Amino acid sequence: MNRHTLAILVHNRFGVLNRVTSMFRRRRFNIESLTVSETETAAYSRITVVFDGDDGSKEQLIHQLYKLPDVVMVRELDREATVSCELLLIKLANVAGEPRNDILDAAGAFEAKIMEYSRDAIILRLVGDTQLIDNFIDLMRDYEILESCRTGVISLSRGKSTMRDDIA
Amino acid sequence: MLLQGSEIVVRTLIEQGVEVVFGFPGATVIDIYDALLAHKEEIHHVLVAHEQGAAHAADGFARATGKPGVCLATSGPGSTNLVTGIAASFMDSTPLVIITGNVATTQIGTDSFQEIDITGVTLPITKHNYFVEDVAELADTMCEAFVLACSGRPGPVLVDIAKDVQQAVGEFEPRPAVVVEEPSLWDVSQLEAAAACINACHRPLVYFGGGIVAASAEDEVLELAERVDAPLACSLMGLSAVPTAHPRFLGMEGMHGRYAATMAMKNADCIIALGCRFNDRSTGDRERFGAAVHIVHVDIDGSEISKTTSDDFGLVGDVRLVLAALMPLLEQADHRGWRELVAKLRADEASQTDTRGGLTPRSALIAADATRPRGSVVVTDVGQHQMWAAQYLSFDRPRSFVTNGGLGAMGFGLPAAIGASLASGMRTLLVVGDGGFGMSLHEMATAVSVEAPITILLMNNGTLGMVRQWQTLFYEKRHAATTLTGYRRTNYVALARAFGADGMRVDTLEALQKALDAAAHVTGPYLIDCAIDADELVLPMMAPAGALDDIIVRAEDVR
Numbered sequence: 001m002n003r004h005t006l007a008i009l010v011h012n013r014f015g016v017l018n019r020v021t022s023m024f025r026r027r028r029f030n031i032e033s034l035t036v037s038e039t040e041t042a043a044y045s046r047i048t049v050v051f052d053g054d055d056g057s058k059e060q061l062i063h064q065l066y067k068l069p070d071v072v073m074v075r076e077l078d079r080e081a082t083v084s085c086e087l088l089l090i091k092l093a094n095v096a097g098e099p100r101n102d103i104l105d106a107a108g109a110f111e112a113k114i115m116e117y118s119r120d121a122i123i124l125r126l127v128g129d130t131q132l133i134d135n136f137i138d139l140m141r142d143y144e145i146l147e148s149c150r151t152g153v154i155s156l157s158r159g160k161s162t163m164r165d166d167i168a
Numbered sequence: 169m170l171l172q173g174s175e176i177v178v179r180t181l182i183e184q185g186v187e188v189v190f191g192f193p194g195a196t197v198i199d200i201y202d203a204l205l206a207h208k209e210e211i212h213h214v215l216v217a218h219e220q221g222a223a224h225a226a227d228g229f230a231r232a233t234g235k236p237g238v239c240l241a242t243s244g245p246g247s248t249n250l251v252t253g254i255a256a257s258f259m260d261s262t263p264l265v266i267i268t269g270n271v272a273t274t275q276i277g278t279d280s281f282q283e284i285d286i287t288g289v290t291l292p293i294t295k296h297n298y299f300v301e302d303v304a305e306l307a308d309t310m311c312e313a314f315v316l317a318c319s320g321r322p323g324p325v326l327v328d329i330a331k332d333v334q335q336a337v338g339e340f341e342p343r344p345a346v347v348v349e350e351p352s353l354w355d356v357s358q359l360e361a362a363a364a365c366i367n368a369c370h371r372p373l374v375y376f377g378g379g380i381v382a383a384s385a386e387d388e389v390l391e392l393a394e395r396v397d398a399p400l401a402c403s404l405m406g407l408s409a410v411p412t413a414h415p416r417f418l419g420m421e422g423m424h425g426r427y428a429a430t431m432a433m434k435n436a437d438c439i440i441a442l443g444c445r446f447n448d449r450s451t452g453d454r455e456r457f458g459a460a461v462h463i464v465h466v467d468i469d470g471s472e473i474s475k476t477t478s479d480d481f482g483l484v485g486d487v488r489l490v491l492a493a494l495m496p497l498l499e500q501a502d503h504r505g506w507r508e509l510v511a512k513l514r515a516d517e518a519s520q521t522d523t524r525g526g527l528t529p530r531s532a533l534i535a536a537d538a539t540r541p542r543g544s545v546v547v548t549d550v551g552q553h554q555m556w557a558a559q560y561l562s563f564d565r566p567r568s569f570v571t572n573g574g575l576g577a578m579g580f581g582l583p584a585a586i587g588a589s590l591a592s593g594m595r596t597l598l599v600v601g602d603g604g605f606g607m608s609l610h611e612m613a614t615a616v617s618v619e620a621p622i623t624i625l626l627m628n629n630g631t632l633g634m635v636r637q638w639q640t641l642f643y644e645k646r647h648a649a650t651t652l653t654g655y656r657r658t659n660y661v662a663l664a665r666a667f668g669a670d671g672m673r674v675d676t677l678e679a680l681q682k683a684l685d686a687a688a689h690v691t692g693p694y695l696i697d698c699a700i701d702a703d704e705l706v707l708p709m710m711a712p713a714g715a716l717d718d719i720i721v722r723a724e725d726v727r
Binding site: 015018019022023026056059060063064066067068069 | 287288291292295296316469470471473474475
């Protein structure tokens, strides 16, 4: 089992995300994270998928993706040649009278930004790779996490090339 | 020119060369039916009894011709009734264009009367689907649907059209029939390695599936088998692609395949697999399948390579083109030892032949086969009779065997036979069991309406035979819910007469021959209620998840 990151360029149409995720579900692909967003052109949306599997299941996933008429391009993103990150928002309980310096120190060490600091809650924002965010959440478990969410990975390959270059 | 949406739908069908549409009207397709009425000289509409029959009939038409089948249904229950038929087409990769009406765009999403999200429902069982909510996109979408249904690996494509889109007026430019994507080679980077593997092997087997029929690659397959000196075996979907009587042809392999074909698969050292997908019914236990064999797998769909088996080499592209590229790299082979082994397997198979006299599944099918016109189509339903038909019938041209392999949908037979008989214009033999016939017998009404020339060989064993066989073999003969004799009291000949057809009950081979002769002189459908013993088994049988040589050959081995 290896972790793979795929970028998928799809037609920017109603229901395309549903088509892609429906295929993942029925073929039982083990998806770790999935993000979707608009791109530099209105014609395409970009889906970034991180999943765990052997090379065979990666090949299978790519082939199955290309069978969907709305999928324009699939590219496997190699960790070394890719800039990747994700975004975390985490809300911690703030208790009046207790010093919170340890939380703020950790936030400082991770370069997390304080988005809210109120009488009863602290919201932190952290941008980084998956490991960094995992580590930060782990550290925050010493305190009371009220809720958290993260975006999943987004990635771009390094250098000038784009996925659109590969569209014949 | 400006045309109403419903008129655009029908004009695009005419442009695509569609001659027959199978359907059933309803509130959200009245406009399309109105346009069909105006064009009734150009398009023959066949009114079915149930929408599932429309999908199966269109599918039967497509399988018999290779042209896209077209069916039409209204929103809500009309569209959900299509689902089994769409899935049957999807699993066997047949070109189907399904048109459904839906409620007006202003009502979509409000759970209005007979509103169903049919594009959502059919997402996993269509090659692609569309919801048309703007008349400006209607003609293009219809054309795209035909291109997709017929290009590459064929499949069903559904176009769901809101009622107000059918009523709106839009610009329409007449255009020629859409051009299906040119066959192409997608990935043949392993061509030379595959050729080297084939050249180095000693016991090659050419194994093919329905992809050969879709690509019309029958001649290339035979040429390949001659070049590499290999026997030929096929999956259920490959049947009829190669003449059954061809000296290299061993028949269908797999769970109920012919002995020599399955054993050749077991003994081969290189399987050249063409347009097939190594379904579990073909391979048996995958851990034990192909471990000692090289597999060269050719398919137009790259996802089939190594999907279920460990393929050594995958060649992706139109199988005709791949074989054309492969042939120059292959040496003329002469595998004498292998030919002798295969000949021995054939002799073993011949010695196992069921030679009982009287009316047996084999004798009934051989009689029916001898009576049918040359080049005519055989359609089956799903179950024991389907496997007997696959084992005992003889085919002389591609597309002359229509059967539902992947989904295994009982009820497929009768409506598919209606479609296939209208497509071929020849008397069509439908082989069906009493269980499956019960699932779509209402389409007798349709068969009579259009005088579909079908000889219905109802192999009536008074049981749901295939399940009963499993119960007999693997559930200590606990025949739960599979015995129909004494439970149902259906008189099938009277039933045929009630629908306006005729038929005969037979329980001897002589009576069957008389009935077959009578059927040959009827214009429309004719039903032969043929008595079959409830304890007949389909043999050989590879145990579910068993290995290829783990085969029950004789009935005596069971009891």
